[in-house]
Amino acid sequence: MKIHIIQDENVTEPEVTVVCREISEDIRRLLDAAGHKENRLTGTMDGQVFLLRHEDVIYIDTADKRMFIYTREQVYETPLRLYELEEQLPQADFFRANKSCIVGIRHIRSIKADIDGRLLLTMDSGDKLWVSRQYAADFRKKIGM
Amino acid sequence: MNRKQIIPFTCETFVLSLLFVSAFNFVLRGQSEDLRQISELFALCGEGISFAALGELLLLSFLIAAVRYLLFSEKRFKNMLTQTRITLMLMSVFFLAGICSAVFHWFPFRMWQAWLGFFLSFSVGTAVSFAVMTIKTDMESKQYQDKLDMFRQGNHEDEDSVKGA
Missing domain, CATH: 1.20.5 (Single alpha-helices involved in coiled-coils or other helix-helix interfaces)
Known part of the structure; x- marks a missing residue:
């Protein structure tokens, strides 16, 4: 991969332009790394790459071994693994709800406790997600319970 | 709960139901003639459980196991609370036991x-x-x-x- 760096004193905000035949996994990771410092994740939808602000992410879930980022309006795909996303997201605002899902705490609308120790979350989007017993303790700690 | 667990759960329920019926047989053996009039489960006058009754209890156990499989299968009722599942399970057991009681004359209907x-x-x-x-x-x-x-x-x-x- 060729990298050109142009320094210009008149530039107020750094700009990255990627010229490529197709968006490979390497490029996506590069974009993710660039977005990480800007508090953003990259997600793909209809072949286009989008930068998503952390606060817009409601939850991230796995389906058929593929990872999807859910925002209020759209669903984006990401090539990153769950643990990689977990590292990029702010720990205070996100938590692992079960083996396949990361949840944004700010986007939880309501919580229903179940008798077996699990928690049923209703998200701002109306989606329902389970917090398994294994991860419920971490969630309790995060919300100060 | 997966499909493979239906048979072990049927056996579990069957053994439990046998223990209950046997215990009733033992406790109420002095009134065995009356019991015979009341329920088919006590047809042998407190001396044991008939083959017919064994088959009927096995059928009920299988039906209960099937309902449990249906209700506790994560694929079918993913977002159902456990307490709702338990309530539905209890109602199903009540309903199935009622039907079996009516069909097999386990209960004095009159x-x-x-x-x-x-x-x-x-x-x-x-x-x-x-x-x-x-x-x-x-x-x-x-x-x-x-x-x-x-x-x-x-x-x-x-x-x-x-x-x-």
Whole structure:
């Protein structure tokens, strides 16, 4: 991969332009790394790459071994693994709800406790997600319970 | 619960039902002639359980296992609360046991006192356990909701202070 760096004193905000035949996994990771410092994740939808602000992410879930980022309006795909996303997201605002899902705490609308120790979350989007017993303790700690 | 667990659960329920019927047979063996009149389960006058009754209990056990598989399968009722599943399970057991009692003459249908006792014990037991479950989980849910609201409020205050700075 060729990298050109142009320094210009008149530039107020750094700009990255990627010229490529197709968006490979390497490029996506590069974009993710660039977005990480800007508090953003990259997600793909209809072949286009989008930068998503952390606060817009409601939850991230796995389906058929593929990872999807859910925002209020759209669903984006990401090539990153769950643990990689977990590292990029702010720990205070996100938590692992079960083996396949990361949840944004700010986007939880309501919580229903179940008798077996699990928690049923209703998200701002109306989606329902389970917090398994294994991860419920971490969630309790995060919300100060 | 997966499909493979239906057979072990059928066996489990069957053994439990046999233990119950055997215990009743043992305790009430002095009134065996009366029991024979009342229920087919005690057709051998307290001397044991007939082959027919064994087959009927096995059928009921299988039906209960099938309902349990249906209700506790994560694929079918993914977002159902456990307490709702348990309540539906209890109602199904009640319903299935009622049907089996009617079909196999396990229960004295014309004796209203027996019906009343059956209904009272079942409904009071279910209502009390359901009320306890509901109160406990509602209190927990409220605690969670309060803490979540506090967390969100704290976050908003942080955001406001950052904006203000």
